[in-house]
Amino acid sequence: MVTTGERVERAALELFAEKGFAATGIREIAERAGVSSGALYHYMGTKEDLLAQVMNRGNARLLHLAEAALAGAAGPAERLARLVAVHVYVHAHAQLDALVIDSELRSLGEEARSRVMELRDRYELLWRNALSEGRAAGAFRFNELGIARLALLEMCTGVARWYSPRGPVDDRTLGETFVDMAFGLINACGPDDRRLTHADVAIPDLNGLAADIAEELAKVGETTGGWSET
Amino acid sequence: MVTTGERVERAALELFAEKGFAATGIREIAERAGVSSGALYHYMGTKEDLLAQVMNRGNARLLHLAEAALAGAAGPAERLARLVAVHVYVHAHAQLDALVIDSELRSLGEEARSRVMELRDRYELLWRNALSEGRAAGAFRFNELGIARLALLEMCTGVARWYSPRGPVDDRTLGETFVDMAFGLINACGPDDRRLTHADVAIPDLNGLAADIAEELAKVGETTGGWSET
């Protein structure tokens, strides 16, 4: 059974992704959740608290999944490949969360924004480390670390802006294609100087993450629990 | 001398990029432009018309610059390199326009939106053609044309979200780095199967575009002239 609180959050997520935070009215959220606008305030603090909850939950989930996927990775190339695969998978399957997280940071107040940014920074550090260690080891051959990291992240994040699960591309192909593109982008080579592809690294079965996502969601619910204090 | 109309449009551009279209009030635009909220309506139709003008102008400029840069390109690799260079240059130097164009399509009504999308589609066709011809000629070696095109565009468009002209990277380095990354991403190779870099293709001096941008702006002003009829 789906509770009213969950329906409220889901309605807010959909509307924030669709029309943006500022353009979404309290009454719209209430209508889509099937309650009156007054009843909404039984389940949320302010509209901004609702946004903060959505963003924290999504960011924490991505961070958890990435850290879990990195465990047991053989080397920098495998670490990066797993980061790419998880990032693309999550952005393809949790599209709405991703769109809201990417474009509504400015709608949060300072306090809530810095909390979201802290999670984001911890996540991006995983990428920075994988890239710099891979370059130090001679596996990756690029010049500008900052540019490469940002280009990779923008490329992978963009998936949320165009991917459709009902389109011609299944997510296995999507993930492998992005790993190949990422390897090419940073000029990833094996010991024999041959160009690396997704076939050269081990990537955990990402479809198994579907269950993990739900599980992580529950955990995150406890962690960031409830509403931001104001 | 800068006219009041130009100040209004500039103020709107800044605020739309900063806070988003829906979160920007008419009175804020007026205040930043230095006029009363009533006087604003001598220079614009509705708030949405103002947004449509900003987006059409920016898109038309990008399209013009790209078409101009493509003239005289030697082959698919050079064509793609020029597209990347122009795209990155424009997104680095017309950041506000790019941010608004990328994120405020949903704020337009159907009529204005389809006009903006037509320009965008014409522009993206240049990329699609360069990519597919390059692959047909054996110069580019990637599997999914659609994914590659979208990944490239997202990567290059992302520049507007993080680049700072006052940062450590000058735009020459930025453009060359992105051409190299793009070539790697699509696995671009020369006749000898050697990996291509920016040094293998001729890219017009992009700093000369600064003047062209202003010139194109004037032209576009005539073309899309005035306000969208409603």
Added chain:
DNA sequence: GTCAGGTAATCAATCGATCGATTACCTTCA
């Protein structure tokens, strides 16, 4: 009888847009 869950009505504030009135400037003709 109490309390979580819910509603309808309402709050002050702000929204985009429009109003009539006024100012500043430019022609045109005597």
Added chain:
DNA sequence: TGAAGGTAATCGATCGATTGATTACCTGAC
């Protein structure tokens, strides 16, 4: 030269509608 007439620019005030948020009141389950 200068008064008349026209037009573009700008103002403060205000319109009806909508905003996020709050209140008082109701209902059914335990």
